[in-house]
Amino acid sequence: MSGLVEATAPVTRRVRAYFAPVNRTAGVPAVFDAAQLGGFALDAPPAPWIDLGWCSGFARKCATKVAALRTGAPAVAETQVRTEVEATVALEFESWGKLQMALAAGSQQMNLLVPTAGAAANGSGGVATAAVPLAAGSTAASLNVGAAASFNIGDLVAVDVDYTGQLGFVGSGVSGAYVASSAAVNGDINYVRRISLNVARVIAIANGALQLGGPLLAGAPSPGMQVSRLLGFVDREGGSWFQEWSALFVMEGEQSDRVIFHYPRLQAMQGAAESATTLAAPLERLRLTGAFRALPVKDANDGETVVCFRSYLPGAMRAV
Amino acid sequence: MQNAKDTFYTTLRDRLATVNPARTMVVRSVTRPAVLVEENELPSDAVPVDAFRLRWTSLKVDPDGALPLVTMVCEIRYATDGSSGNGGMDRGRLLAAMDAELASALSASPRSAVKTSYSTAPPLPLNTNVFWGEVTFNPAAVAGERLERVATLEVFCYQEAGEL
Numbered sequence: 028m029s030g031l032v033e034a035t036a037p038v039t040r041r042v043r044a045y046f047a048p049v050n051r052t053a054g055v056p057a058v059f060d061a062a063q064l065g066g067f068a069l070d071a072p073p074a075p076w077i078d079l080g081w082c083s084g085f086a087r088k089c090a091t092k093v094a095a096l097r098t099g100a101p102a103v104a105e106t107q108v109r110t111e112v113e114a115t116v117a118l119e120f121e122s123w124g125k126l127q128m129a130l131a132a133g134s135q136q137m138n139l140l141v142p143t144a145g146a147a148a149n150g151s152g153g154v155a156t157a158a159v160p161l162a163a164g165s166t167a168a169s170l171n172v173g174a175a176a177s178f179n180i181g182d183l184v185a186v187d188v189d190y191t192g193q194l195g196f197v198g199s200g201v202s203g204a205y206v207a208s209s210a211a212v213n214g215d216i217n218y219v220r221r222i223s224l225n226v227a228r229v230i231a232i233a234n235g236a237l238q239l240g241g242p243l244l245a246g247a248p249s250p251g252m253q254v255s256r257l258l259g260f261v262d263r264e265g266g267s268w269f270q271e272w273s274a275l276f277v278m279e280g281e282q283s284d285r286v287i288f289h290y291p292r293l294q295a296m297q298g299a300a301e302s303a304t305t306l307a308a309p310l311e312r313l314r315l316t317g318a319f320r321a322l323p324v325k326d327a328n329d330g331e332t333v334v335c336f337r338s339y340l341p342g343a344m345r346a347v
Numbered sequence: 348m349q350n351a352k353d354t355f356y357t358t359l360r361d362r363l364a365t366v367n368p369a370r371t372m373v374v375r376s377v378t379r380p381a382v383l384v385e386e387n388e389l390p391s392d393a394v395p396v397d398a399f400r401l402r403w404t405s406l407k408v409d410p411d412g413a414l415p416l417v418t419m420v421c422e423i424r425y426a427t428d429g430s431s432g433n434g435g436m437d438r439g440r441l442l443a444a445m446d447a448e449l450a451s452a453l454s455a456s457p458r459s460a461v462k463t464s465y466s467t468a469p470p471l472p473l474n475t476n477v478f479w480g481e482v483t484f485n486p487a488a489v490a491g492e493r494l495e496r497v498a499t500l501e502v503f504c505y506q507e508a509g510e511l
Contacts, residue, residue: 032474033413035505040458069456281459281478281503344474 034345037280044079044118045072045275046126048244049292051202052195056291056324057273061338065287069277076275077244079127083314084119084302085276087288087335114321114334116274116290119302119314125226125260126244129270131317132262133298135204136270137221138185141256151261155217158189158253162235167242170254174235181230183257184237186248187223189216199225199252200245204268220255262299269294271322283342290335292322348406348417349511350464351504354477355421356384356401358460362452363399370448372398396493397441399449400424414475414505421502423449423482426495435492442487442494449498453482462504475505 047057057075064073072078090113095104120127129136139152146153159178162171170186172178187199192209196202203222212218225245231238237254274293278286297318303311321334341347363370364380372381372395374388381398394400402422409416425445429438459478464471482500489495 030474032505032507035413035416038478038503279457281457282476282505283459342476 030344031346032344034341034347035282037278037284037286037339038282039278039280039286041081041083041278042085042118043069043277043279044082044120045076045277046079046130047075047077047273047275048201049271049273051205051271056271058291058324059273059275059287059289059336061287061289061336061340065285065338065340069279072275077126079120079130080124081121082118082276083121084117084316086117088115088117090114112323112332112334114290115296115319116276116288116293116321117316117318118276119316121314123315125224127315128260128262129201129203129224130272130295130319131299131315132270133295133300133317134263134266134270135222135268136224136260136262138223138226138255138257139259139261140185140217140221141258151263152221154215155221155255158217158220158255160253161186161248165236165248167246167248168239170237170239170248172235172237172254176235176254178229178232178237178254178256180232181228182237183226183228183259184239185220185223185226185255185257186243186245186252187220187225188249188251189253190214190218191216193219198223199249200243201225201272203270217255220253226257264298274319280342282345284345285340287338287340288335289338290319290321291324292334293319294322296320348419348504348506350462350466350473351417351419351477351502352384352403353465354460354463354504355479355502356382357463357465358477359399359401359423359452362455363448366448366451367444370397394426394495396426396428397445398425399445408506414507417504417506419502419504421479421500423498423500424495425449425498426490426493428493438492438494442496446484446496450482450484453479453500462507473507473510475507477502477504479503 049056067073092111093107094110096106098105137151140155142153143156159172159176165171194206197204197219201224203224225243227239229237230240271294274290276288300316301313302316305311323332323334360380360382370381371378384401405420407418427438427441429435459476462473462475462477480501482498485497487494487496
């Protein structure tokens with residue numbers, strides 16, 4: 028019982044999503060090469076890809092328009108041209124993590140930093156308490172804050188640089204905001220930590236070091252970074268910010284085949300939204316709903332402008 | 348289809364043995380993981396407790412496609428009287444433990460296995476996979492001091508050319 032087997036339609040049960048940052052300053056997305064990395068283990072994506080977990084309701088939509096070029100009388104379609112290239116993708120994230128929320132928010136996603144006592148109330152959080160400096164020896168998963176620092180197991184922390192008047196894209200690892208002027212952000216020293224995606228949960232404390240539940244997205248802290256405690260996350264309807272990310276969606280086939288969708292540049296095309304699924308009334312499960320528009324890149328092989336790559340890796344010994 | 352049934356059974360047996368190596372049973376004087384396929388054993392009215400019994404029920408073949416797609420329903424039956432040391436008062440806990448073991452084995456990734464022919468020695472791997480859907484746990488039934496449950500799921504496979 029060996030030899031070639033007829034190719035069958037892929038049978039999949041769910042979609043796994045992965046994120047990689049886009050260098051907003053340089054305008055360079057992350058590129059996934061399915062020829063080199065297409066067979067990666069779903070639980071261990073290759074750098075710089077970060078697991079976003081399973082998602083549901085995955086729907087790709089092609090909005091590319093094709094028109095006929097007609098000649099003669101009566102007019103006959105002689106050939107065709109693409110008059111517009113556009114694609115969108117929609118999905119629901121199964122988990123509410125910082126990254127998932129930041130991507131699905133549709134606008135800016137911020138950290139609710141612990142406010143100072145008596146801070147004036149503000150929708151996205153009041154003036155934050157002073158951040159804690161990092162000592163030498165910190166890593167992506169361990170923050171050396173010293174024994175005197177007041178942190179507890181279970182704390183959420185944001186790790187990033189002070190705001191000292193930077194203009195343009197800010198946020199370590201992933202750009203989380205664009206600062207047009209220092210005045211616009213009140214020169215707030217904690218502003219970068221407020222918009223940073225470089226967050227983690229403290230799961231242990233030993234010898235003045237905070238052990239994190241997962242590595243920081245930006246890697247080992249750079250000199251000058253400080254730590255702020257946060258209570259949660261907040262996003263807003265409105266604003267001017269569009270988060271942009273490189274996306275990878277993998278559908279694992281039950282016959283050891285694999286379908287991979289790669290969108291080098293995605294931006295949200297709707298505001299923050301949730302979908303509710305009734306578990307058993309009145310209990311409802313809320314999923315983050317995201318809808319994204321694909322932006323173009325040039326394929327290095329031929330210079331073509333494209334917005335999405337679909338790769339298919341057939342199972343072993345399948346006819347092609 | 349027999350290859351798919353055999354493959355699913357061996358896969359489930361091995362996974363359950365990994366989840367709880369202590370769950371064993373003696374069948375014809377041989378100690379083995381406490382999983383059996385009813386149609387492969389001597390007919391008996393006795394219900395082995397603290398063991399999983401597989402029963403193949405309905406069958407559907409979809410011939411439209413490059414390969415016929417076979418859908419088989421598998422019932423997995425299990426029961427417990429609790430332990431005598433506890434006067435059977437732990438039968439709910441023991442049934443919950445079996446629920447958890449079965450759920451763990453069936454939901455572990457991948458939810459597929461290479462279809463294998465066990466009619467030869469050594470077994471011969473074939474070219475397609477057996478895969479299965481979500482398991483449905485039916486309500487527990489009370490029969491005297493015994494708690495019983497039937498879980499069902501659909502098992503899928505492609506019928507390969509020349510395979511019987």
